Amino acid sequence: MNIQSVSFVTSAPGLASCPPAEWPEIAFAGRSNVGKSSLINCLINRKGLVRTSSTPGRTQLLNFFAINDNLYFVDLPGYGFARAPRSVREQWQPMVHGYLKGRSCLRAVVWLLDVRRDPSPEDLRFLDWLEESEIPTIPVVTKVDKVSRNELARRIAKIARSTGLSADLFTPFSVLNRQGSEELWELIALALEPQA
Ligand SMILES: Nc1nc2c(ncn2[C@@H]2O[C@H](COP(=O)(O)OP(=O)(O)O)[C@@H](O)[C@H]2O)c(=O)[nH]1
Numbered sequence: 001m002n003i004q005s006v007s008f009v010t011s012a013p014g015l016a017s018c019p020p021a022e023w024p025e026i027a028f029a030g031r032s033n034v035g036k037s038s039l040i041n042c043l044i045n046r047k048g049l050v051r052t053s054s055t056p057g058r059t060q061l062l063n064f065f066a067i068n069d070n071l072y073f074v075d076l077p078g079y080g081f082a083r084a085p086r087s088v089r090e091q092w093q094p095m096v097h098g099y100l101k102g103r104s105c106l107r108a109v110v111w112l113l114d115v116r117r118d119p120s121p122e123d124l125r126f127l128d129w130l131e132e133s134e135i136p137t138i139p140v141v142t143k144v145d146k147v148s149r150n151e152l153a154r155r156i157a158k159i160a161r162s163t164g165l166s167a168d169l170f171t172p173f174s175v176l177n178r179q180g181s182e183e184l185w186e187l188i189a190l191a192l193e194p195q196a
Pocket residue numbers: 030031032033034035036037038039078142143144145146173174175176
């Protein structure tokens with residue numbers, strides 16, 4: 001993808017306050033700290049753009065970025081942060097599920113798992129929900145620089161077994177050396193192609 005322009009658009013508390021659904025959209029989801037914001041920065045080649053807009057208050061909102069004035073990336077609030085206040089945890093599901101179900105221009109969800117962790121019950125619940133909702137899902141394993149090549153294959157096999165997805169569906173990603181960036185852009189481009 002040739003990136004001409006990237007800009008932060010807005011932080012929305014829910015579907016009703018999202019920007020007009022005029023461009024196709026890709027959302028990024030996973031537990032907090034899995035590497036969502038880092039991965040988006042890496043894909044769009046803008047160190048810090050997403051991080052700066054993810055100051056504590058904003059990590060609980062839907063953060064919209066405009067790419068080339070024809071595509072939105074959405075950094076979704078993470079799940080699985082045990083220490084968050086109950087009110088925050090209770091808001092997550094209606095906000096995120098409402099957005100994912102209702103957003104007409106959404107083409108796919110990039111779903112991130114940390115290569116070193118077994119999928120949590122929340123990860124598996126979220127995947128089930130995406131499948132039930134028939135939302136195209138692009139699985140990614142993050143932080144693969146933290147494991148050796150052998151270990152990587154073993155970890156992906158284990159993660160694949162526990163999710164019920166085929167191991168070759170997972171794109172290994174690292175922001176340190178940009179591993180996976182081209183592959184992921186190709187999968188995103190595929191998801192953006194008009195449906196036949
Ligand atoms: N080693 C390594 N660390 C990473 C990678 N991606 C993210 N991190 C680190 O993981 C932590 C959480 O990343 P962040 O993007 O804020 O996660 P988010 O909460 O899902 O948005 C930060 O300290 C990042 O520097 C990666 O590919 N490799």
